Amino acid sequence: MKPVLTVIKRNFASNLIALIITILVVLLSTTSSDASISISRGNYTYLYMLMMPFFIVYFNFSKLIHLNATKKDYFWGSILTYIIAAASISMVNTFIHLVIDPMNQTQIVINLLELCGWWENGVFVAFFQQFAFLLMVAVFLHVLLSMQSYWYGWLTNAVLVAIICVFVPIQPLRQILVSFFKLIMFNGNALLHISVCLSISMVLALVGLAVLKRRSI
Template sequence: MVKSISAVTKLNLKNSKLAYLIVGIILATQIIQNNIVKLIMAANGVYSSVDDVIIGAGAYAWLLPVLVAVFIPTLHFRKMMNLGAKRGNFLWGALCAEVILVVAVAIFNTALFYLVDIPMYATGYFPIVANPIELFGWTSHGMVIGFLRQTAFLLLVTSAVHTLTAAQGKWYGFAADIAIVAIISVFTPIAPLREALLWFFNLIIFTSAASWQIAACLILAAGIYALNKPILARKII
């Protein structure tokens, strides 16, 4: 079983080239535009306005696990079955691949934030570099906690995207889509419900209690991912 799960994981990672390409192009253009061009300009005495705000290039890497979470249930499932994989092993292998990518992306973004964004901003010659890990207050307890909070949040987003994608085409998928739209559109204008929505987003993103945020994201991610078991059991090949 471990061998099979490991094979599913490797196949998922190996065959996500489209996601790597898309994110690679976006990252490259952002790094060139935000960092390299501005460095060249600064070297020639042309400085950006310090009032400008740019998004840290590393944040664009967040797209990678999200894209892969879309591709695995849509493009990889049938091919994996055609190679003789079992549904249970597919589920675990998909989870492993997504966790690996989430951790890798969190490391990449954290490293880019501390090694490039902060030093560049500190010179005073460059615009403000906004990275979600700082905007959301995740780095207020240091780099390691910032990395962990980012990882937990990305796992939640990835599991939600994977599960929603896997459920599309079935009534429960459409029901979930409608429920999400309904919650946002109904909750937002009604004050008590809006408070509940704010409380939820505060818990999974903004709270200063890092342990609560990490625990909430991981528990929710596990719960949402567990829904894939009955979804997969009903998926036809």
């Protein structure tokens, strides 16, 4: 357990820059006072989850292995890092939407909690829906970045680009893409949404473990 805790500490320490950037963006983000709609500062907290995998995959892996951490330690340490970070960011954005967003009485404040339909299920459930979504996104990015040194990583990139290029212009296929995003993001059905996001996260984690076993230092 101790090596895993070491990996977690190292992951968070290496993401200090990501944390600082996120805090600055949250604090400095502004919306014109003339606009009728304002973007909630809480939305910008998601930047941290988007940046974390880059530091963990590209900067921490080789350093941790050289510090005698095993691939198993790295895997579980990374997963637990994303779980802690997703819960923390979900808590912060929930607090912002609950306490800070209502202070703006002159504009309609847009927060993803409302936009995605999670807030309709109450604060507690919305927190878990947001957590599940953020965890899924972080694990997806981690696995995708881990693949980039291999042919199947390039193939995955090509498939993702092809899906966007082919599905978006063709209406029936675009509907399939829209339905998918409604399932994983714009989903007010809490049980379904959390189940889908956590299931995808587990599948991605297994794929990531398979990639990690083949990865060299």
